[in-house]
Amino acid sequence: MLSITENKPAIISEFCYQLTGVGRILEDKDNNVWGCSPIYGPDGKVHLFYSRWKNEATHLGWLSCCEIAHAIADKPEGPYETVDIALTGRGGDWWDSMTCHNPTIHKIGDKYALFYIGTTEGSVYSKRIGMATSDSLYGPWKRCDTPIIETTQIVMHGIQYVHLTPLYCNTLMGSYGSIIRVGQLAIGKKTSRREIGNAQIDNMD
Numbered sequence: 001m002l003s004i005t006e007n008k009p010a011i012i013s014e015f016c017y018q019l020t021g022v023g024r025i026l027e028d029k030d031n032n033v034w035g036c037s038p039i040y041g042p043d044g045k046v047h048l049f050y051s052r053w054k055n056e057a058t059h060l061g062w063l064s065c066c067e068i069a070h071a072i073a074d075k076p077e078g079p080y081e082t083v084d085i086a087l088t089g090r091g092g093d094w095w096d097s098m099t100c101h102n103p104t105i106h107k108i109g110d111k112y113a114l115f116y117i118g119t120t121e122g123s124v125y126s127k128r129i130g131m132a133t134s135d136s137l138y139g140p141w142k143r144c145d146t147p148i149i150e151t152t153q154i155v156m157h158g159i160q161y162v163h164l165t166p167l168y169c170n171t172l173m174g175s176y177g178s179i180i181r182v183g184q185l186a187i188g189k190k191t192s193r194r195e196i197g198n199a200q201i202d203n204m205d
Helices: 014-018 059-063
Strands: 002-004 031-040 046-054 067-073 081-087 099-108 111-119 128-134 159-163 183-187 194-201
Touching (some): 031 059, 046 059, 046 099, 059 099, 067 099, 081 099, 081 111
Antiparallel strands (some): 002 194, 046 067, 111 128, 159 183
């Protein structure tokens, strides 16, 4: 089930005004770094999953050669040390053959779930949202053979939507809680309009 929100005026909370920036927490001189998703591990360290791709691929490399790296630190503001590559393009005919991008990591039951987007053609129109699971933050990660949301599933008023960003939260429904994938959705080739959508499932299977 997927729904699209109506446009509403922005509401800025008091909490927002209390936030203070701490500067960059992770840099890589050889790679573009994009976004991150942190989680505390059983070792007491902060585990950060982030997107990266080689500088020579320029900005659009996120569509064709991005990978999801895993870094650790003793505290949220760092410094971080990259320890492994969690996911990279699988090649072949897989739905995430070229790129793995925009990770979000969560503990669900006794497993870790890593949500991400993948591409097959190096274009925004081949993006899909997928999931990989593991018993450990250090992997190995078992990927879904197929996307958990197909682009063809997202049509409203006859308009085709394209996935951008998977997010997650638990609800009180279902034995495992519901997985809600919330994504920015781009419409067509000539607009930068964005919407927020959600999809729900009752268990990890």
